[in-house]
Each structure stands twice: as structure tokens, then as C-alpha cells.
Amino acid sequence: MLLRFASMAQSFAQERRLALSAVRRACALTDSVFNKLVKNETLTKGDKSPVTVGDYAAQALISSMLARGFPDDPIVGEEDAKDLRVEEGRALRERIVELANEAIVAPLVEGDDGAWGIGPGQAKTTAELLDAIDRGNHEGGRTGRMWTIDPIDGTKGFLRGEQYAVCVSLLVDAQVQLGIIGCPNLPLDMSNPDGPRGSIFVAVRGQGCYQLPITGPQTETRVTMPAFTPSTLNTLESVEAAHSSHSTTETISNVLGITKPPLRMDSQAKYGCLARGDGGLYLRMPTGVGYREKIWDHAPGSLLVEEAGGIVTDSRGQPLDFGLGRTLGENFGVIAAGKEVHSAVLAAVQQAASTKAKV
Incomplete structure (x- = not known):
């Protein structure tokens, strides 16, 4: 029984560590984008919903880290780089590369690993970042491992300075095994709305659900749903x-x-x-x-x-x-x-x- 518990606790441990690091960095990136750029630089999708440069930069960041840690895993992502590869997308492309690299080369903090292609001196080329975005073109399916990335979920909330989320999951044979959601604007305690903000939620199947702060010591607190009527x-x-x-x-x-x-x-x-x-x-x-x-x-x-x-x-x-x-x-x-x-x-x-x- 002890061996079985130890094996369960180690299940997807490396995936969990990398994805937590990626989401934490992407949350810092998107928060920076909002404060610096969101009111001025947006791209319009075919469905006319606003997509900020943060969407692309965050997907490039997360995807590039996943490529280093798990190079054989495909990704189902929200964005692709088609609009960034044409001459008309040059200004936007340059800003995305700049923002993504700012997040990539930021100093290592608790939970990071330079082997994931992050930290000082690990800036990526434009081609590498565009290719990282396009790794999200996988069509999904019933079998195998695959990651999902939603770099900014809740675009309108993001643009209003309200709630949005950076979301990553790992599926194996169509079953979600790992899920992480970073919420830069969400209070750690909703009963104290003026208290500390910035929550990450993480779950591995069979191991419970935990909350931790985006910044500071990475102390995890297990969360459970109360019994409602x-x-x-x-x-x-x-x-x-x-x-x-x-x-x-x-x-x-x-x-x-x-x-x-x-x-x-x-x-x-x-x-x-x-x-x-x-x-x-x-x-x-x-x-x-x-x-x-x-x-x-x-x-x-x-x-x-x-x-x-x-x-x-x-x-x-x-x-x-x-x-x-x-x-x-x-x-x-x-x-x-x-x-x-x-x-x-x-x-x-x-x-x-x-x-x-x-x-």
C-alpha cells in the first residue's frame, strides 16, 4: 500500500512542476501586458473578439517551455501564428517577441528549472517563438498525450481589468490528468476582496486540488467543495x-x-x-x-x-x-x-x- 501511494504521488510530478512554472510566468507576462499595452494594442480575430498581444506572447512562452520539457507531446492551443508571419503583422510580431522574451529571461524563482529554457540568457529567436505558437495546431483526438493551452481565457474580463485566467491541462487518452488555472486578479480569499490577489489552482487526477499564490512562497493549500443544499x-x-x-x-x-x-x-x-x-x-x-x-x-x-x-x-x-x-x-x-x-x-x-x- 505504501509503494502504491508513493507511485501515485509521483505521477505527473514533473509535468506538474513545469506547467506550474509556465502558468506562473504567463500570469506575470499578461499582468504586465495589461498594465503597459492592453488599451492600445489589440488584434481582431475573424470572429471579431479582441485578442491582445498577451495571448500570443503567453502561448509562445508556455509552448516553448513544454517543448523543452516534453518535446514529443502535441499541443491543442487557442492561437496560431498565421497573422504574425505576414508583413502586415510585423509590428505586432516584434512586440510579441519582446514580451515573450521578457518573461522567458526573467530570473529563476522557486519552482523554476533552467532546463526548461527559461532564465537569464535564454531568449528565443522570432522563428522559435512563432514555431512555438504554431505547436498549438494539433487537432486533438481520442488517444495519446496532449496538452491544452488557453493563454488568456476571458479576454473581455482581461481588457476590463477584471477576471481572466491562464489555463493549461494535460490529457492522456482523452482523460484530463493535470489541470492548472492561474488567475492574476482573483483574491486568494474571496471573503477578503481587498486582500492579496493572484491565485493558481492545480490538480492531478487522484491527488486533490490545491491553491497557491502566484507570487511569493509557493505554499499550497488543499481546497475542497463544502456540502451545499x-x-x-x-x-x-x-x-x-x-x-x-x-x-x-x-x-x-x-x-x-x-x-x-x-x-x-x-x-x-x-x-x-x-x-x-x-x-x-x-x-x-x-x-x-x-x-x-x-x-x-x-x-x-x-x-x-x-x-x-x-x-x-x-x-x-x-x-x-x-x-x-x-x-x-x-x-x-x-x-x-x-x-x-x-x-x-x-x-x-x-x-x-x-x-x-x-x-
């Missing part, structure tokens, strides 16, 4: 109604008898808050036909909640399937809640859907 729940949901139907959530809350107002914030920071008990229920309900959730938007957070004692499913009660490619397939929504209330929430979701269908 439907009457004591409050919901966590997106700020943007376009991301999750607020009206559907309100109907579900009425069915459950929830009276507390929802806690709205951008990004997978909601998963971290759920895991540590800031809310009892996270709902992301479909807003329309055709939208497909991306795996990088839910892989890290789903493991955090599960390791904190919760359950994450779609609105049918089925586990999220991370083996379909870069998306979760047909949009059935996401329900994350404590094990004591998940079945009641699922029933309320299905009742609300049935009522809506009759209208």
Missing part, C-alpha cells in the same frame, strides 16, 4: 450573456429555490472559485445552435472541480468528452456542482429545458 446554493456564471444564457440560469435557480444573486465573472476562474467553495454551482447553458465549446475552455477546470469533490457533466448528465478533437462536439452545456446537489441541479436543468421547449 439546493436552498444554500449560489450560482457562478459568465458576465457575458452571449457566453451562457442568463435567462435559463435564472429559470433553473427558481426551480431549485435559489435566492442568492449569481456571482458573475469571466473565464475559468469560476472553476477555481467553485472548487474552493465561493459558489456551489457553475452553469454554462447553451445560447444558440452551432456553437461548440473548446476543450481548452473546460479541461483544466473540470479536473479542479472533480478533485475538489464535485461533479462535472453536460446537461444530459454525461461526462464531458475531451476525445472529439478541438471541441466538445454538440453543445449540451456544462453543469458543475458538489456531489450532494448535482443530481438535483441536473433535474432542474432538464425541467427548465422542458418548460422552455413548450413555450
Whole structure:
């Protein structure tokens, strides 16, 4: 039994160390970008959502570190470097290279390892950083190891100076084994909103969920979901109604008898808050036909909640399937809640859907 426990504790230990270091550096990078540049330098995607230079620089940083530590592992990332390789992208490209290298050559701190290609004297060339971004072009799938990167999840929250997250996960045969979410603007304790900010959440399957500060001594605190009843729940949901139907959530809350107002914030920071008990229920309900959730938007957070004692499913009660490619397939929504209330929430979701269908 002791040997089995030791083996379990060592499982994915090196991956955990590297990914924590990468997320911590990416959080510092994105925070710096916000303070210096975010109001002036943005790139517009085809879907017209704002993407800052921090998105590209953070993906370049994280991907380059993963390439050094685990060169054979593919990456499913949000960004690609196509727009940066053309002459029209030159100014943006140069700034991204500058920002990424500032983060890469920053002095080593607790938890870092120079073998990962970071620290003084380890600046990368433009070609190396563009190639690092493009390593995120993997199409996903059912088998093998692969990483997901969401360099700035919650772009609008980032632009407002509110909640956003840097998210990394490791999947093995379509099952999330490691999930890390860095939240630079999130208080370490939500009951003390004016206290220290900057939280990282990390979970390895079978090893629990932990919170630690982004800066300073890397003291980890295990977090678990408290036992809620439907009457004591409050919901966590997106700020943007376009991301999750607020009206559907309100109907579900009425069915459950929830009276507390929802806690709205951008990004997978909601998963971290759920895991540590800031809310009892996270709902992301479909807003329309055709939208497909991306795996990088839910892989890290789903493991955090599960390791904190919760359950994450779609609105049918089925586990999220991370083996379909870069998306979760047909949009059935996401329900994350404590094990004591998940079945009641699922029933309320299905009742609300049935009522809506009759209208």
C-alpha cells in the first residue's frame, strides 16, 4: 500500500512542476501586458473578439517551455501564428517577441528549472517563438498525450481589468490528468476582496486540488467543495450573456429555490472559485445552435472541480468528452456542482429545458 501511494504521488510530478512554472510566468507576462499595452494594442480575430498581444506572447512562452520539457507531446492551443508571419503583422510580431522574451529571461524563482529554457540568457529567436505558437495546431483526438493551452481565457474580463485566467491541462487518452488555472486578479480569499490577489489552482487526477499564490512562497493549500443544499446554493456564471444564457440560469435557480444573486465573472476562474467553495454551482447553458465549446475552455477546470469533490457533466448528465478533437462536439452545456446537489441541479436543468421547449 505504501509503494502504491508513493507511485501515485509521483505521477505527473514533473509535468506538474513545469506547467506550474509556465502558468506562473504567463500570469506575470499578461499582468504586465495589461498594465503597459492592453488599451492600445489589440488584434481582431475573424470572429471579431479582441485578442491582445498577451495571448500570443503567453502561448509562445508556455509552448516553448513544454517543448523543452516534453518535446514529443502535441499541443491543442487557442492561437496560431498565421497573422504574425505576414508583413502586415510585423509590428505586432516584434512586440510579441519582446514580451515573450521578457518573461522567458526573467530570473529563476522557486519552482523554476533552467532546463526548461527559461532564465537569464535564454531568449528565443522570432522563428522559435512563432514555431512555438504554431505547436498549438494539433487537432486533438481520442488517444495519446496532449496538452491544452488557453493563454488568456476571458479576454473581455482581461481588457476590463477584471477576471481572466491562464489555463493549461494535460490529457492522456482523452482523460484530463493535470489541470492548472492561474488567475492574476482573483483574491486568494474571496471573503477578503481587498486582500492579496493572484491565485493558481492545480490538480492531478487522484491527488486533490490545491491553491497557491502566484507570487511569493509557493505554499499550497488543499481546497475542497463544502456540502451545499439546493436552498444554500449560489450560482457562478459568465458576465457575458452571449457566453451562457442568463435567462435559463435564472429559470433553473427558481426551480431549485435559489435566492442568492449569481456571482458573475469571466473565464475559468469560476472553476477555481467553485472548487474552493465561493459558489456551489457553475452553469454554462447553451445560447444558440452551432456553437461548440473548446476543450481548452473546460479541461483544466473540470479536473479542479472533480478533485475538489464535485461533479462535472453536460446537461444530459454525461461526462464531458475531451476525445472529439478541438471541441466538445454538440453543445449540451456544462453543469458543475458538489456531489450532494448535482443530481438535483441536473433535474432542474432538464425541467427548465422542458418548460422552455413548450413555450
